[in-house]
Amino acid sequence: MARSVGHPMTAQSEPAVPAVPADDFTAARAVLAEEREELVSRIASLSRDVDVIIEASQDVSTDDEHDPDGATIAYERAQVAALLDQARSHLADCEVAEERLAAGTYGVCERCGGTIGAARLEARPAARTCISCAAARRG
Structure with a gap:
């Protein structure tokens, strides 16, 4: 099933696969x-x-x-x-x-299931969320 990156996962969506193997x-x-x-x-x-x-x-x-x-x-x-x-x-x-x-x-956002960008993982190797979810949590 398809999933939307940047949106919370629904019961029908599957977890994202990291963009990097x-x-x-x-x-x-x-x-x-x-x-x-x-x-x-x-x-x-x-x-x-x-x-x-x-x-x-x-x-x-x-x-x-x-x-x-x-x-x-x-x-x-x-x-x-x-x-x-x-x-x-x-x-x-x-x-x-x-x-x-x-x-x-690793590389999969814990909140939305989307891919955590390579630049974010390089800057914060222990990142658990994508930039969008991290910004939403702080904002």
Whole structure:
């Protein structure tokens, strides 16, 4: 059955086939593997940073409002925690992309079933949606 690219899938439509054969995703596999390695390393480093900040905060007054060091440490902890959450989220996205590569669904939009453009996949190898669906979600 035919499907319309850029429109939500209906019960009668079939998932899209990526515009690029699965064998041609060698570069994407390599990029995702490299990103995964970098993210695992970054997560380990940020986790150590959190441990150092927690250790430092034990030597500081718990009254952040009146203690400049306490406020600084609380800010640093929040910043590092946000970076850690972001790295973990991106790692999860990379792992899902690798699973999609293995399943043969890489390059297919999760929302509409259309093809995710090669330029988008090159810029964001872990992309789950086509540009149209990503824009609709943000807009």
